[in-house]
Amino acid sequence: MSLDTLRDKLGYQPLLLGVVALLASAALAVVSSATAPAIAAAEAKDLRDSLSDVLPAGLADNDFLKDTVDIDRDGKMVTVYRARRGGELQAVLFKVAERGYSGEIQVLMAVDMDGRTLGVRVLKHTETPGLGDKVELRKDDWVLDFNGKSLGDPAPEKWAVKKDNGVFDQFAGATITPRAVVKAVKGGLAFYAARKQDITAGSGS
Amino acid sequence: MSDNNYGTIVKDGLWEQNVVFAQMLALCPTMAVTTSGTNGLGMGLASTAVLVVSNILVSIIRKTVSDQVRIPVFVVLIATLVTIVDLAMNAWVHELYKVLGLFIALIVVNCAILGRAEAYAVKNGVLASAADGLAMGIGFTGALTVIGLVREFLGSGTLFAQASQMLGPAFAFLEVQIPDYGGALLMILPPGGFAVLGFMLAGKRIIDQKLAARGEAAAAPATA
Numbered sequence: 172m173s174l175d176t177l178r179d180k181l182g183y184q185p186l187l188l189g190v191v192a193l194l195a196s197a198a199l200a201v202v203s204s205a206t207a208p209a210i211a212a213a214e215a216k217d218l219r220d221s222l223s224d225v226l227p228a229g230l231a232d233n234d235f236l237k238d239t240v241d242i243d244r245d246g247k248m249v250t251v252y253r254a255r256r257g258g259e260l261q262a263v264l265f266k267v268a269e270r271g272y273s274g275e276i277q278v279l280m281a282v283d284m285d286g287r288t289l290g291v292r293v294l295k296h297t298e299t300p301g302l303g304d305k306v307e308l309r310k311d312d313w314v315l316d317f318n319g320k321s322l323g324d325p326a327p328e329k330w331a332v333k334k335d336n337g338v339f340d341q342f343a344g345a346t347i348t349p350r351a352v353v354k355a356v357k358g359g360l361a362f363y364a365a366r367k368q369d370i371t372a373g374s375g376s
Numbered sequence: 377m378s379d380n381n382y383g384t385i386v387k388d389g390l391w392e393q394n395v396v397f398a399q400m401l402a403l404c405p406t407m408a409v410t411t412s413g414t415n416g417l418g419m420g421l422a423s424t425a426v427l428v429v430s431n432i433l434v435s436i437i438r439k440t441v442s443d444q445v446r447i448p449v450f451v452v453l454i455a456t457l458v459t460i461v462d463l464a465m466n467a468w469v470h471e472l473y474k475v476l477g478l479f480i481a482l483i484v485v486n487c488a489i490l491g492r493a494e495a496y497a498v499k500n501g502v503l504a505s506a507a508d509g510l511a512m513g514i515g516f517t518g519a520l521t522v523i524g525l526v527r528e529f530l531g532s533g534t535l536f537a538q539a540s541q542m543l544g545p546a547f548a549f550l551e552v553q554i555p556d557y558g559g560a561l562l563m564i565l566p567p568g569g570f571a572v573l574g575f576m577l578a579g580k581r582i583i584d585q586k587l588a589a590r591g592e593a594a595a596a597p598a599t600a
Contacts, residue, residue: 174439174440183442184442184445187442188448191452195453198456199460203463205467206467210470213466300411300564301561
């Protein structure tokens with residue numbers, strides 16, 4: 172029987188679809204397992220790079236990617252990375268998120284033992300290009316304003332953008348984005364203050 | 377469309393049947409990524425690679441696939457290809473992936489690829505299909521890059537910003553910054569994309585009309 176007549180048979184269609192789907196899945200499985208270690212390594216390096224960004228140079232000598240503790244925050248687990256020098260805890264790093272103007276803004280922050288921010292970086296956002304994206308360090312150094320701030324300094328009611336009588340600048344044409352970042356960082360500091368015991372407990376590995 | 381003349385294939389891909397300017401396909405990724413010349417170029421190159429491979433594969437299996445199930449078969453094929461490219465780039469060229477990664481997944485929704493499979497590869501030989509994929513891809517890349525450059529120039533006052541991040545430090549010379557120009561934000565936002573595309577479509581039509589008029593003028597005395 173030639174291919175032409177076979178091709179129009181009813182049984183041929185599902186068989187062909189099945190074979191194609193099977194081959195595609197097999198190809199994906201092979202590629203996925205072949206690339207998984209390299210992808211994991213690359214992502215770990217990315218994470219290490221961004222963690223190192225918010226941490227002042229030379230503050231830590233441990234592999235803080237391995238020294239982590241998972242803390243429950245309002246039903247969500249937050250991974251806290253702990254930076255040590257000579258075994259002594261120096262700072263903790265964790266991610267916070269807040270809803271911005273168009274979607275979630277992910278913020279990575281480092282907090283020292285006294286509850287002062289050491290560094291804040293926006294990891295991921297979908298804010299309006301040219302307006303809200305000034306929260307990125309490569310667009311504007313606004314995010315550095317958080318350095319050295321703590322829950323008591325400025326006073327809690329001053330933890331807001333200037334439009335809301337706070338101390339942080341907003342951007343021309345974008346108030347919601349910086350407001351969300353300020354709220355995220357303040358929430359992060361409050362989280363650290365409330366859970367300091369759990370966060371600093373244990374020696375880690 | 378079953379013309380195997382390579383000259384026609386190239387002319388179709390670059391101008392006559394240009395994916396964006398003539399077929400008006402792939403407008404979703406076009407609007408999304410053409411906020412800068414570099415983004416447009418990157419998306420274009422990645423799409424070209426997928427388009428060539430998908431055209432070749434579709435052409436190879438065109439006799440085995442029956443008409444009734446060809447669309448799902450092609451969709452599975454293209455989605456698989458894109459996922460493989462996505463995984464491979466994430467694993468082995470991670471720096472490039474961080475710049476382009478967002479666009480790779482967008483290639484799946486690029487109807488130009490399914491369009492070429494349907495309109496060309498399924499009716500033509502492997503070599504011609506590969507050439508068609510390449511020509512269409514280059515035409516697409518050119519369109520995206522030009523739209524991207526115009527929007528970037530008007531919107532941010534730069535040209536090929538961050539090109540060295542994507543193509544390597546050797547291409548840093550491409551990056552141009554216009555001093556003391558704040559940029560017109562509108563051009564970076566979606567309306568700017570539609571405006572630029574509209575003006576370019578109008579421009580192409582004017583050129584085509586001029587060419588046609590000249591062709592008629594040249595043909596008239598010859599037939600007389």
